[in-house]
Amino acid sequence: MEPVKIGLLGLGTVGGGTVTVLTRNAREIERRAGRGIEMARAAAKAFDPTRIQGLEIIRQIGDDAFAVVNDPEIQVVIELIGGYSPARELVLTAIANGKHVVTANKALIARHGNEIFAAARERGVMVGFEAAVAGGIPIIKALREGLAANHIEWIAGIINGTGNFILTEMRDEGRDFAAVLAEAQALGYAEADPTFDVEGIDAAHKLTILGSLAFGIPLQFERCFTEGISGVGAMDVAYAADLGYRIKHLGIARRSSGGIELRVHPTLIPERRLIANVDGVMNAVLIKGDAVGPTLYYGAGAGALPTASAVVADLVDVVRTLTTDPNNRVPHLAFQPDELTDTPVLPMESVETAYYLRLSARDQPGVMASIASILGEQGISIEAIQQKEPAEGETHVHLVMLIHRVVEGRMNQAISRIEALDTVQGAVTRIRMEALSG
């Protein structure tokens, strides 16, 4: 089957990331989508070719975005220019030309979404905008499909990474807003003009979208209450902490008796809540549905590759719809049935992990040395070892060890040898350890 031909508008951060993901994961994406994706054409005013991995795959790159949306060969337009105009005109032209659209443009959707969606319905094309809210977190899919059984009661989201980074630093370092903002700008987490982020406009765009998805109301960005974080003082962060709270910049959409609340503002939340512990540039959205209860979705809310992850997910949705019959749109096991692999599932003996070990040993000299030498002979290195004092009247102590990553088979041998020592009592308790670091 012919690959689906896409046209990219914009080769900035997200555009570059999208090219990289489509290139690097081309085969795996095709195994899922059931069809190849061809980057037939791109348009960008200015971009840095040295920073985009995979750029050479694009067949034709120019600077005229309208030429792309008017190119009869292009089936899907990926709008990654941002802003209201000419993004709006480009998207509407693409739709009028019968092309499907994927966009990461939250401002465009929040302000012109009603018009764009009406045009798309009329023309029978798809418009995907998963990347417009919370970057790589598939929150629109969760809300629109995954929670479709629920009466949504409220949503509360950390949906601007810059603001969350600033508030996190203010708390961790006890520093003032202005100092942290300057640092965030130096690190590239905040724009030279940070207004959209720190005054909550970016978050309000995203919340407007979430509110409509949750409550079935048209997009009404102009009615979203928006207050930024520039008025939060270092002392407020500290006083809140004293009282058991964290300050987060939240977007809140809530159904209340008189209507819908749509509001973005700094918010004290109890420090025990999971969302209170979402730090740095990460995003998280907490949704309360009447059936499912609270669910939370966490991940990177910005950045080239995370945002591209959402753009390409929408693209896979489009490609699947164009490719298979509706009943087989999403393959049961994510990959097309003829694309499953026979990669072996490893026996546990071949798996490498770190370990916590606990054992009872006689409280006498040389015990620790004999255990350590068994581990050493098996090529196993100890990260930490602690002796826990014996309880009164007991002759055995507990030894607790943390062991660096090693293949399970080798650890099994070491444990057998340790258990055979006559200074060791009973079995060795072994619990595996994982860092789970990003």
Next chain:
Amino acid sequence: MEPVKIGLLGLGTVGGGTVTVLTRNAREIERRAGRGIEMARAAAKAFDPTRIQGLEIIRQIGDDAFAVVNDPEIQVVIELIGGYSPARELVLTAIANGKHVVTANKALIARHGNEIFAAARERGVMVGFEAAVAGGIPIIKALREGLAANHIEWIAGIINGTGNFILTEMRDEGRDFAAVLAEAQALGYAEADPTFDVEGIDAAHKLTILGSLAFGIPLQFERCFTEGISGVGAMDVAYAADLGYRIKHLGIARRSSGGIELRVHPTLIPERRLIANVDGVMNAVLIKGDAVGPTLYYGAGAGALPTASAVVADLVDVVRTLTTDPNNRVPHLAFQPDELTDTPVLPMESVETAYYLRLSARDQPGVMASIASILGEQGISIEAIQQKEPAEGETHVHLVMLIHRVVEGRMNQAISRIEALDTVQGAVTRIRMEALSG
């Protein structure tokens, strides 16, 4: 348009929850799906009619499940019986009869999924199983669609609520496994025969499914390494805490050089990780994709209504596919365009929240009383008030107050009056507060 006719197999916990959700949220579900859903028929061997809200809506209830899957009128079969047999035969018969299937049966999918999916593809029907993993969390949709751009590196999930409840209680109360298990059984969180939960078999069923979705391998339950939590001692939980770790029962699927790891076992993880703080019966799945980085999905992993949320989400997927053309399968704003409402977005003055207030006041008698009396006159109640000592050389103290929920308009008036006091310096800092409780 005629409603879609469904047949329910099983009216136990999840079956009852599904009836309740379909009844209670019928109108909202129809606004999303574009078509009504009719509970035409159900089969159950035994059930408690007094415990199922909405049961009277079902047109026909019998005890012969095969009669349901052979009923020509039924378009979608919802299998909520559980276990391998006769669930397998019922599902295969439903498919052979050209019916779509939705199931919450993790054991069935983990063990017979390859056969069931092949039959469904051949017959061109859908099989949804979102409810089979992590209850109400739309994790299958996230992995299969939302993260389709990614090369998945690993997944680590707390995917058995009973096990997580036991480990959480062991840590919080310092109690032993056996004592907590008995308590969990008394509370109804653990079955009389807890083997499936505490020995990790239930988690292994779910992990088998997640591993296939992540890595594109056939379902291979028999190759999943499974170790339960019965060997974790209270002292291990305590020693791990001393070292900065929590013990969680994780299902881990990882791509490593030699193949795929599929393993369920107790695991030490650093206490700062978000997933280490998922407590009680809640579930969470952490997924590492090469583009998106780590994302986490959190929510209730079991229970009547949360599991029904996932069952009905799958049903909405089916109904949408049966109802609209593929390009309009999912409405842009979640609800069908002619089903959007004009529910007003409230002005901020009408929104009710709690507040944190901070102000500078002269350090003299009567100041706190005058502020408190203004708040009292506006009908605003104070939850806490703290005076922070003035910095050296300063004549003003900080007053910090927590205010119970009140309408913003009234708070605005109170703040104006407080700011007008000549004992108060400058503006009042006001930060809203939300409990975000489930």
